[in-house]
Amino acid sequence: METFIAAALWLQQYTVVAMALIFTGLMVTVFWPGRRERFERDAQIPLHDDR
Numbered sequence: 001m002e003t004f005i006a007a008a009l010w011l012q013q014y015t016v017v018a019m020a021l022i023f024t025g026l027m028v029t030v031f032w033p034g035r036r037e038r039f040e041r042d043a044q045i046p047l048h049d050d051r
Contacts, residue, residue, distance in 0.1 A: 030039060 029035070
């Protein structure tokens, strides 16, 4: 039982680090200067009326 608790604590700590790295990577991808036009174009997709 002690090994399970130790493993759970280890996993909990490193999951926070992994999520922070994933979040940082997403923010870098979204706010990269060369991708601004694409994200602005994609943001307009729900507003287009294709009827």
